[in-house]
Amino acid sequence: MTITTGIEKKAPTASGRGARIRLSRTAKYVLLVLFLVVVLMPVYVLIVTSLKPPQDVNPASSWGLPVRWPWESVAPGGPTGFDNWAIAWEALSPAIGRTFMLAIPAALVSSFLGAMNGFVLSRWRFPRADWVFTFILFGMFIPYQAIMTPLVQMKTSLGLPSDIGTLTLVHIIYGLPICTLIFRNYYVGIPMELMEASRVDGAGMLRTFRSVVLPLSLPGFVVTIIWQFTSAWNDFLFALFLSNQRQGPVSLALNNLAQGAQLANYGAAMAGALLASLPTLVVYIVLGKYFIGGLMSGSVKS
Amino acid sequence: MRKGIKNWGPPLLLVSPTIVILGIFVYGLIAANISVSMSDRHSLQPAQNFVGIENYIALLTEDRFLHSLYNLGIFTLFFIAGTMFFGFLWAWMLDKGVNSEGVFRSVYLFPMAISFVASGVVWRWLLNSAEGDRASGLNRIFENLGLGFLQNPWWSDPTWGMAAIALPAIWQLSGYVMALFLSGFRGIPEELREAARMDGASEWKLYRHVVFPQLSPVALSALIIVGHMSLKVFDLIMAITKAIYQTEVPATYLWIALTANDYAKSATIATILLLLVAVLIVPYLIYTARAEKAHR
Numbered sequence: 191m192t193i194t195t196g197i198e199k200k201a202p203t204a205s206g207r208g209a210r211i212r213l214s215r216t217a218k219y220v221l222l223v224l225f226l227v228v229v230l231m232p233v234y235v236l237i238v239t240s241l242k243p244p245q246d247v248n249p250a251s252s253w254g255l256p257v258r259w260p261w262e263s264v265a266p267g268g269p270t271g272f273d274n275w276a277i278a279w280e281a282l283s284p285a286i287g288r289t290f291m292l293a294i295p296a297a298l299v300s301s302f303l304g305a306m307n308g309f310v311l312s313r314w315r316f317p318r319a320d321w322v323f324t325f326i327l328f329g330m331f332i333p334y335q336a337i338m339t340p341l342v343q344m345k346t347s348l349g350l351p352s353d354i355g356t357l358t359l360v361h362i363i364y365g366l367p368i369c370t371l372i373f374r375n376y377y378v379g380i381p382m383e384l385m386e387a388s389r390v391d392g393a394g395m396l397r398t399f400r401s402v403v404l405p406l407s408l409p410g411f412v413v414t415i416i417w418q419f420t421s422a423w424n425d426f427l428f429a430l431f432l433s434n435q436r437q438g439p440v441s442l443a444l445n446n447l448a449q450g451a452q453l454a455n456y457g458a459a460m461a462g463a464l465l466a467s468l469p470t471l472v473v474y475i476v477l478g479k480y481f482i483g484g485l486m487s488g489s490v491k492s
Numbered sequence: 493m494r495k496g497i498k499n500w501g502p503p504l505l506l507v508s509p510t511i512v513i514l515g516i517f518v519y520g521l522i523a524a525n526i527s528v529s530m531s532d533r534h535s536l537q538p539a540q541n542f543v544g545i546e547n548y549i550a551l552l553t554e555d556r557f558l559h560s561l562y563n564l565g566i567f568t569l570f571f572i573a574g575t576m577f578f579g580f581l582w583a584w585m586l587d588k589g590v591n592s593e594g595v596f597r598s599v600y601l602f603p604m605a606i607s608f609v610a611s612g613v614v615w616r617w618l619l620n621s622a623e624g625d626r627a628s629g630l631n632r633i634f635e636n637l638g639l640g641f642l643q644n645p646w647w648s649d650p651t652w653g654m655a656a657i658a659l660p661a662i663w664q665l666s667g668y669v670m671a672l673f674l675s676g677f678r679g680i681p682e683e684l685r686e687a688a689r690m691d692g693a694s695e696w697k698l699y700r701h702v703v704f705p706q707l708s709p710v711a712l713s714a715l716i717i718v719g720h721m722s723l724k725v726f727d728l729i730m731a732i733t734k735a736i737y738q739t740e741v742p743a744t745y746l747w748i749a750l751t752a753n754d755y756a757k758s759a760t761i762a763t764i765l766l767l768l769v770a771v772l773i774v775p776y777l778i779y780t781a782r783a784e785k786a787h788r
Contacts, residue, residue, distance in 0.1 A: 196674075196675035196678060196679065197597070197671050197674040197675045197678060218585055218590070221585065222585055222586075222590065222596055225582065225596075225600070226596060226599050226600075229599055229600055229602075229603065229663065229667075230599060232603075232611065232614045232615065232618065232663070235614050235617065235618065236613075236614050239617070249622065249625070249626050249627055249628040249632060250625075250632075252628040252629070253632060253633065253636070303509065303510060306506050306507070307506070307507050307510050309506075310504075310506050310507050311507070314502075314503045315500075316499075316500030316501075316503045316504050317500055319503075320781075322507060322511065324777065324781065325511070325514070326507075326510060326511070326514060327777070328518065328777070329514050329517075329518040331720060331769065331773045331777070332518060332522070332766060332769065333720075333723065333724040333743075333762075333765050333766060333769050334724075335724065335726070335742075335743050335746050335761070335762045335765050335766075336521075336522055336525060336762045336763070336766035336769075337517065337518065337521035337525060337762075338746070338750070338758070338762060339525055339528055339746075339750060339755055339758045339759040339762055340521045340524035340525050340528060340759070341517075342750065343524075343528075343755065344521075363513055363514070363517050364517070366510050366513065366514060370510065394502070395502045395503060395506070396502070396506075420605065423607070424606070424607035424608070424609075426607065426608065426609050426726075426727040426730065426731075427726055427727060430730070430747070431747075431750070441607055441609045441727075444609055444610060444613070445609050445612075445730070445731060448609075448612070448613045448616070448731070449734065456617055459613050460613060460614060460617075462613070463609075463610040463611075463613040463614060464610075466607070466609075466610050467605075467606045467607065467610045470605045470606065470607075471602070471605055471606070473605070474602060474604075474605035478598060478601075481605065482601065482671060485604065485668060485671060486671065486672070486675060
């Protein structure tokens with residue numbers, strides 16, 4: 191009943207000894223740490239720049255640490271490092287609220303429908319169930335640009351607003367294939383003697399699903415909810431084509447803040463990028479295993 | 493297998509909402525897109541005529557579209573090569589057991605949790621094209637380290653500019669490819685390696701004849717996933733350069749056509765993108781389905 195990502199370390203294996211091996215071990219750690227630094231470099235830039243008042247942002251010292259505390263200004267009464275964060279917060283906070291309103295329902299509804307589909311396609315099958323599965327799965331791989339023109343036309347002709355509600359619907363719909371895939375693979379992987387017993391007892395499909403399968407499904411739900419939440423939160427494509435600045439999600443607001451920025455205002459843009467990334471980063475740090483579980487299921491293999 | 497509608501009716505009913513929804517919003521809209529692409533709807537006015545493949549011929553002979561395909565090609569080449577290289581290298585280094593492996597793994601993978609828009613903010617700064625005294629970002633590092641000759645205009649370079657745009661994409665996706673390879677490495681039964689060692693295989697032969705063959709399905713998955721992400725690239729380019737000619741790819745060209753209400757053109761670009769992705773994905777899906785069937 192757990193999610194295995196397949197990347198956890200196995201039992202330690204005996205490793206050879208000797209000077210040559212020790213040297214290559216050192217070289218390996220040096221390399222690993224070097225890559226660690228390179229991967230974290232953009233984060234350093236984001237944090238450091240976001241804490242510098244605009245006057246302190248200049249090319250020569252751009253990689254340096256801030257030269258004053260973030261609550262101090264260059265000239266008395268001038269902007270401080272924290273002012274960047276205030277500007278970013280003001281620009282993004284309404285959109286951050288809206289994005290929660292978008293991402294949470296989108297994650298819950300797609301996950302629930304995906305669980306039903308996954309259950310039926312793995313455990314309560316019907317003739318040609320494999321065809322139906324492939325039919326559903328295809329939706330996961332299409333570039334969304336392929337449906338964008340008629341989708342935009344459809345939205346206009348139905349008179350749907352350019353707001354979070356419309357985007358929520360869209361994310362629910364296009365989240366169905368991946369949620370179905372994740373749950374199908376999840377249900378295939380867990381033993382379900384109870385389900386078979388319930389079926390033999392003559393319990394109906396819905397009752398079996400509700401009282402036997404759903405209680406075993408929590409790890410699957412954690413994976414799909416995280417996946418859906420993250421992709422809805424980070425989405426820019428649907429947001430740009432189907433919503434607008436005033437009513438759209440945080441990705442649009444951040445893009446606006448960043449594109450409007452002159453070099454002097456990079457600090458606010460970077461503070462904004464950190465703010466906008468915070469929810470998904472927290473999810474990654476707290477529930478990393480499930481996040482990776484979702485990622486790995488994207489490669490179809492069960 | 494049990495027969496009769498009593499047995500297969502209810503499960504079919506349970507998936508039917510999804511079948512209907514995706515039938516409309518995936519298959520129906522793809523059909524609608526193709527139909528728009530074969531019309532002369534180049535403005536807000538409704539289409540007047542069916543023009544067949546005229547729009548396709550016009551697009552595929554247009555310098556601007558060919559330029560966007562060239563850009564996409566360069567981007568894809570570097571994106572795939574970069575993620576496969578670093579992904580494999582990291583997985584290989586971590587596989588043999590490293591202290592605090594979890595830390596390395598988590599850090600290498602974390603950019604995956606961030607949106608392209610957010611990472612675009614910092615990469616736009618890192619890829620600043622100014623050089624010398626005015627250099628900031630990566631060029632400033634080179635300047636300060638005495639590696640001034642490495643300074644370059646990044647994405648402003650007309651020939652190789654798209655390779656610079658691939659850098660942030662590599663930064664974000666290498667960890668993912670690492671995770672795929674790591675699961676591949678760890679799926680190799682230890683007995684297999686032991687048996688080869690017992691037979692006196694050298695470390696290189698072990699890789700050549702045991703490890704690499706076992707990894708090839710994973711490598712294929714990684715290649716397909718990264719490749720299909722690459723063909724769709726949009727967010728990253730919008731965040732770093734906006735939709736400009738210099739860094740134009742089909743997806744950003746589509747955005748420009750659609751905002752100009754040239755529906756026929758945007759739909760034509762969309763169909764070509766879909767075909768490009770399908771060439772990659774459909775054989776892969778068939779291959780996976782067969783492998784799964786054989787596995788059962």
